[in-house]
Amino acid sequence: MSTRTVRVSLGKRSYPIRLGRGTLDGVGAAVREHSDATRALVLSVPPVDAHYGARVARSLRAAGFRVKRFLVPDGERSKRLRQAERLYGEMLDQGADRGSTVIVALGGGVVGDLGGFVAATLFRGIPVVQVPTSLLAMVDSSVGGKTGVNVAQGKNLVGAFHQPSLVWIDAATLETLPARQLRAGMAEVVKHAAIWDERLFRRLEREVDALMALDPAILLPVLERNCRIKAQVVSRDEREGGLRMLLNFGHTLGHAVEALRQYRGVLHGEGVSMGMVYAAAHSERLGLAPEGTRERLEALLDRIGLPTALPRFERRAYLRAISVDKKKRDARIHFVALRGIGRAETVPLKPEEILPAGVLGKSR
Amino acid sequence: MSTRTVRVSLGKRSYPIRLGRGTLDGVGAAVREHSDATRALVLSVPPVDAHYGARVARSLRAAGFRVKRFLVPDGERSKRLRQAERLYGEMLDQGADRGSTVIVALGGGVVGDLGGFVAATLFRGIPVVQVPTSLLAMVDSSVGGKTGVNVAQGKNLVGAFHQPSLVWIDAATLETLPARQLRAGMAEVVKHAAIWDERLFRRLEREVDALMALDPAILLPVLERNCRIKAQVVSRDEREGGLRMLLNFGHTLGHAVEALRQYRGVLHGEGVSMGMVYAAAHSERLGLAPEGTRERLEALLDRIGLPTALPRFERRAYLRAISVDKKKRDARIHFVALRGIGRAETVPLKPEEILPAGVLGKSR
Numbered sequence: 001m002s003t004r005t006v007r008v009s010l011g012k013r014s015y016p017i018r019l020g021r022g023t024l025d026g027v028g029a030a031v032r033e034h035s036d037a038t039r040a041l042v043l044s045v046p047p048v049d050a051h052y053g054a055r056v057a058r059s060l061r062a063a064g065f066r067v068k069r070f071l072v073p074d075g076e077r078s079k080r081l082r083q084a085e086r087l088y089g090e091m092l093d094q095g096a097d098r099g100s101t102v103i104v105a106l107g108g109g110v111v112g113d114l115g116g117f118v119a120a121t122l123f124r125g126i127p128v129v130q131v132p133t134s135l136l137a138m139v140d141s142s143v144g145g146k147t148g149v150n151v152a153q154g155k156n157l158v159g160a161f162h163q164p165s166l167v168w169i170d171a172a173t174l175e176t177l178p179a180r181q182l183r184a185g186m187a188e189v190v191k192h193a194a195i196w197d198e199r200l201f202r203r204l205e206r207e208v209d210a211l212m213a214l215d216p217a218i219l220l221p222v223l224e225r226n227c228r229i230k231a232q233v234v235s236r237d238e239r240e241g242g243l244r245m246l247l248n249f250g251h252t253l254g255h256a257v258e259a260l261r262q263y264r265g266v267l268h269g270e271g272v273s274m275g276m277v278y279a280a281a282h283s284e285r286l287g288l289a290p291e292g293t294r295e296r297l298e299a300l301l302d303r304i305g306l307p308t309a310l311p312r313f314e315r316r317a318y319l320r321a322i323s324v325d326k327k328k329r330d331a332r333i334h335f336v337a338l339r340g341i342g343r344a345e346t347v348p349l350k351p352e353e354i355l356p357a358g359v360l361g362k363s364r
Numbered sequence: 365m366s367t368r369t370v371r372v373s374l375g376k377r378s379y380p381i382r383l384g385r386g387t388l389d390g391v392g393a394a395v396r397e398h399s400d401a402t403r404a405l406v407l408s409v410p411p412v413d414a415h416y417g418a419r420v421a422r423s424l425r426a427a428g429f430r431v432k433r434f435l436v437p438d439g440e441r442s443k444r445l446r447q448a449e450r451l452y453g454e455m456l457d458q459g460a461d462r463g464s465t466v467i468v469a470l471g472g473g474v475v476g477d478l479g480g481f482v483a484a485t486l487f488r489g490i491p492v493v494q495v496p497t498s499l500l501a502m503v504d505s506s507v508g509g510k511t512g513v514n515v516a517q518g519k520n521l522v523g524a525f526h527q528p529s530l531v532w533i534d535a536a537t538l539e540t541l542p543a544r545q546l547r548a549g550m551a552e553v554v555k556h557a558a559i560w561d562e563r564l565f566r567r568l569e570r571e572v573d574a575l576m577a578l579d580p581a582i583l584l585p586v587l588e589r590n591c592r593i594k595a596q597v598v599s600r601d602e603r604e605g606g607l608r609m610l611l612n613f614g615h616t617l618g619h620a621v622e623a624l625r626q627y628r629g630v631l632h633g634e635g636v637s638m639g640m641v642y643a644a645a646h647s648e649r650l651g652l653a654p655e656g657t658r659e660r661l662e663a664l665l666d667r668i669g670l671p672t673a674l675p676r677f678e679r680r681a682y683l684r685a686i687s688v689d690k691k692k693r694d695a696r697i698h699f700v701a702l703r704g705i706g707r708a709e710t711v712p713l714k715p716e717e718i719l720p721a722g723v724l725g726k727s728r
Contacts, residue, residue, distance in 0.1 A: 081445055085515065092517035095687065121485070124512065124523045125603075148488065151449065153456035159488045160524055239489075323459070 004220070006227040008143060009235040010163060017143060017167040017227045021216055024055055024131075024170040027104075028063030031129050034165045037102040040065040041091055043115040044106040045074040048133050051176045056106055056131065065102075068094060072114065076263045079114050079149045081158070087118045098123040102165070108134030108181070109141040109268065113156070116147030120162030127165045133173040135185025136269055139192065139226035140247075142167050144234040154259055161239060169227075171219055182212065184269025186304045187250070189222065191276060192229045194297060195249045198342030200225055201300075208303055246344045249336040250276030252354060253310065256321035260313050273306035282354070283337040286347070293338055315360050322351045368584070370591040372507060373599040374527060381507060381531040381591045385580055388419055388495075388534040391468075392427030395493050398529045401466040404429040405455055407479040408470040409438040412497050415540045420470055420495065429466075432458060436478065440627045443478050443513045445522070451482045462487040466529070472498030472545070473505040473632065477520070480511030484526030491529045497537040499549025500633055503556065503590035504611075506531050508598040518623055525603060533591075535583055546576065548633025550668045551614070553586065555640060556593045558661060559613045562706030564589055565664075572667055610708045613700040614640030616718060617674065620685035624677050637670035646718065647701040650711070657702055679724050686715045 003020035018030060031040065040060045044053055049071055057067045070090055072078040091101060105115030105128060112130050119128035130142035148159025174182065186208075193201035203222070204211070210218050230247070237243040254275030258266055280297045283289035298308050310318075322333065332348040339345060367384035382394060395404065404424045408417055413435055421431045434454055436442040455465060469479030469492060476494050483492035494506035512523025538546065550572075557565035564586070568575065574582050594611070601607040618639030622630055644661045647653035662672050674682075686697065696712040703709060 081449055085445055088515050088522055089517065092515065092521060121522050121524055123521065124510070124525055146488070151452050151456065153453065157456060157487065158452055158485050160485055161488055 004224055006224060006231050008163070008231045010238055013145075013163045013238075015163060015165055015167070017169065017231065019169045019171065019220065019224055019227065021171045021220060023168070024052060024173065025059050027056055027129075027131060027168045027170075028059030028061070028065065030166060030168055031060060031065070031102060031104065032063040034129070035102045035127055037100055037127065038064075038066060039094070039096065039101045040067050040104050041096075041101060042067060042069045042104045042106050043087070043111055043118075044069065044071055045078070045108075045111060046071055047074055048107040048111070052106060052133065052173060056104065060104065072111070074110075076110060076150065076155075076268075079110050081149055081151070083114060084118050084121070084149060087114070088122055091118075091122060096122070096126075098126060101126055103128045104131055105129070105142075106131045106133065108132065108137045112137050112142050113146075113148050113159075116145070116162055116164065117149055117159055120147050120160035125162060128162065130164045130167045132167070132169060134177055135174060135182055136188050137185075138169050138171075138174075138223055139185065140188040140230060142169075143227060143230045144244075145238065150263070155255060155263065163238075167227075169223065171214075171216070171223060174214055174219070180267065183305050184267040184273075186212070187269035187273040187276070187301070187306055189226055190297070190300055190304070191247070191249050191272060192226050194276065194280075194338060194341055195246045195336070195344035196229050196233075196342060197225070198340075201341050205300055208300065212304065245334050245346050246336055248334070249338070249344055250274075250279050252322060252333060252335055253278045253318070256318050257311060259321045260317055261311070266311075270307050273301050274308060274310050277301065277308040278310060279336060280338050282335075282359075283339075285359075286337060288345075288347070289338040289340050293340055296341060310360065315355060315357065318355055318360070319351045322354060368588055370588060370595050372527070372595045374602055377509075377527045377602075379527060379529055379531070381533065381595065383533045383535065383584065383588055383591065385535045385584060387532070388416060388537065389423050391420055391493075391495060391532045391534075392423035392425070392429065394530060394532055395424060395429070395466060395468065396427040398493070399466045399491050401464055401491065402428075402430060403458070403460065403465045404431050404468050405460075405465060406431060406433045406468045406470050407451070407475055407482075408433065408435055409442070409472075409475060410435055411438055412471040412475070416470060416497065416537060420468065424468065436475070438474075440474055440514065440519075443474050445513055445515070447478060448482050448485070448513060451478070452486055455482075455486060460486070460490075462490060465490055467492045468495055469493070469506075470495045470497065472496065472501045476501050476506050477510075477512050477523075480509070480526055480528070481513055481523055484511050484524035489526060492526065494528045494531045496531070496533060498541055499538060499546055500552055501549075502533050502535075502538075502587055503549065504552040504594060506533075507591060507594045508608075509602070514627070519619060519627065527602075531591075533587065535578075535580070535587055538578055538583070544631065547669050548631040548637075550576070551633035551637040551640070551665070551670055553590055554661070554664055554668070555611070555613050555636060556590050558640065558644075558702060558705055559610050559700070559708035560593050560597075560706065561589070562704075565705050569664055572664065576668065606710075609698050609710050610700055612698070613702070613708055614638075614643050616686060616697060616699055617642045617682070620682050621675060623685045624681055625675070634671050637665050638672060638674050641665065641672040642674060643700060644702050646699075646723075647703075649723075650701060652709075652711070653702045653704050657704055660705060674724065679719060679721065682719055682724070683715045686718060
């Protein structure tokens with residue numbers, strides 16, 4: 001089975017991302033290569049499990065694992081301590097112990113983050129293999145070891161760094177991804193290009209339609225390029241001390257929108273899309289990015305079909321939501337600004353400097 | 365303020381253990397040296413807080429921290445995800461963020477483990493300072509970065525490795541420790557001597573009464589020696605890949621007793637005491653330790669006033685309880701056996717080899 005490999009270099013915690021198309025049946029053998037475990041717990045959500053759960057389980061069984069499938073409800077609200085507790089209980093009741101079980105997170109960001117968090121904390125750490133089936137998870141959340149759950153006060157506020165043993169990407173699984181989810185994942189692809197790689201950005205401007213149609217001639221190279229960017233950034237700054245913060249481009253306002261909407265009716269990538277357009281406009285206002293940067297970014301996101309305007313909440317509601325964001329350090333937030341397409345930097349700003357009075361329009 | 369320092373060497377995660385007597389008022393300045401935080405959350409339980417909470421808070425305030433005291437009910441049952449969730453909420457509602465807050469865990473093992481776990485997972489890791497006030501926490505749980513909570517299936521099954529920034533030990537706080545807790549902590553002191561340091565064991569045999577009376581002439585050297593043993597083991601094996609497992613001497617049966625008693629009516633150190641006597645006897649049965657090893661260990665524990673006989677549960681109940689223990693790997697458990705007083709090793713054994721039929725007496 002032909003796959004390409006991108007390596008995440010983190011010393012003892014290094015691991016490969018293996019990308020291919022129609023490679024899902026190879027996952028069992030690959031997990032076997034990377035694990036001494038005898039049991040595999042496949043964590044998924046019903047819509048993904050319906051398409052791929054049986055195939056993944058079969059592949060793992062053929063590789064010698066005892067397999068149990070475990071489902072959580074689809075959606076952000078499954079990323080809670082309560083679901084983590086269910087999962088601990090299930091695994092322990094089946095006799096899991098430190099060396100025997102690998103978690104296989106089959107699905108999008110919710111499954112990857114929750115499965116990763118449980119793997120990080122059960123017995124103070126067991127292996128996890130990420131098998132992302134959403135575009136967002138493929139290019140972003142499955143790589144880098146950030147795991148977490150949400151609490152009432154906000155998203156991903158509780159978590160741990162826990163690198164996976166392997167990331168197995170079958171691009172063919174995108175065929176069953178709902179179109180809205182595909183668009184949302186494109187936001188992170190555009191983000192990588194905007195902060196890091198102008199050439200990729202130009203390629204997206206030329207070929208975004210073929211990409212959205214999942215044309216393998218562009219899909220696989222773009223996935224690989226995105227994984228390489230993420231792997232580079234993570235290898236150089238595993239714990240988000242500096243460089244990795246650039247990956248938060250668009251996330252300050254994006255998270256605020258998600259929180260104000262109570263994580264309902266808005267996908268993470270949609271929030272990031274709005275947040276990126278705002279951040280690009282603000283980069284121009286701060287005199288950091290040349291005029292036209294916001295316009296070019298917005299045009300690409302528009303073509304993808306992503307929302308680009310912030311929803312109409314009061315300024316003070318935004319300020320409150322920004323202040324709980326975990327990227328804040330004391331009064332200042334590491335706001336990610338563009339220097340232009342393909343170049344970003346962080347600027348320490350107070351919430352009211354990120355969102356000055358008047359920029360949301362007169363009534364707010 | 366005069367303190368002795370024991371260093372835990374773990375590269376970037378290195379930290380000092382600072383020991384003294386009557387040094388509690390110095391904790392604020394010491395935390396300030398080790399942290400950029402502006403806020404300190406002092407986690408404690410009511411009986412410890414009543415004695416020392418105000419002093420620690422005053423010392424932290426004098427060092428420039430905004431201080432909030434937070435209490436959980438005394439006892440093992442506070443080590444739950446539910447209490448962790450309360451603590452996350454409290455800190456977030458007060459505007460805690462990644463760089464601003466240090467957790468100061470003032471108390472025994474429960475407070476240290478819970479505070480450490482919350483520090484490990486809030487914002488994927490914030491600093492924690494351990495201020496142990498029980499003997500067990502001073503010589504064992506506050507050093508080494510093991511944090512955790514209990515779930516229905518057993519103790520410490522969920523957790524993370526998260527090293528403290530500083531361990532601040534004021535031996536004078538032992539004056540207010542209930543006698544039963546002091547005895548229980550002695551079990552870990554005896555454990556260190558039994559697995560690592562025959563000279564310390566002989567000293568305990570000679571001077572245990574003075575030690576139990578908290579005579580500073582022996583108390584401080586013994587605390588320091590114990591911290592050094594723990595620091596050495598942890599520095600060489602942070603994540604319990606080998607050497608550190610020796611610290612589990614007495615814990616296989618000890619944990620089983622705690623679980624069978626549903627963590628009620630038996631202290632951790634009491635379980636460990638019974639477990640050590642069993643493990644020593646079993647080491648003799650296996651032909652590893654010379655005859656008389658169990659007798660010598662039991663005599664010392666007896667003098668301290670610790671229980672040495674396993675409670676009367678059925679053998680199959682013990683076997684079940686052992687099997688959920690997290691030190692199990694597949695069917696075999698790394699059982700810690702003595703080679704004699706001062707020398708230990710792990711032996712991979714099945715539960716039924718750890719507890720062969722007949723050893724508990726005829727009726728079981």
